[in-house]
Amino acid sequence: MLQVVFYAYAKSVRIRTVENVGFATRCKVSTLRIVISSFALCNFALWVEDSFIETRSSETSWQKQYFDNWPVIYNIFNPLALVFRFNSVLLFLNVLFEKGR
Numbered sequence: 512m513l514q515v516v517f518y519a520y521a522k523s524v525r526i527r528t529v530e531n532v533g534f535a536t537r538c539k540v541s542t543l544r545i546v547i548s549s550f551a552l553c554n555f556a557l558w559v560e561d562s563f564i565e566t567r568s569s570e571t572s573w574q575k576q577y578f579d580n581w582p583v584i585y586n587i588f589n590p591l592a593l594v595f596r597f598n599s600v601l602l603f604l605n606v607l608f609e610k611g612r
Contacts, residue, residue: 514550514599521547521606544607551603558596
């Protein structure tokens with residue numbers, strides 16, 4: 512939920528040219544870019560880990576221990592989580608490149 516709120520905030524922020532702003536605004540812009548980059552990187556890592564690494568079948572996996580009791584919930588929400596992660600990577604990269612111009 513925090514990512515959705517932050518995405519809406521980051522998308523609405525207007526950045527003037529860096530030459531015409533003060534030091535505080537440049538720090539804000541740098542912080543915004545760092546946070547956007549970290550959200551994109553973390554979502555990409557989670558998407559790769561959930562998509563391509565077989566964690567559900569290993570004996571020590573927390574997913575196996577938890578979701579063996581509720582396979583229907585896992586089968587419904589895992590694809591939704593994968594789509595959300597991949598889509599959020601693309602959205603955050605779009606904002607990052609838009610703010611980079």
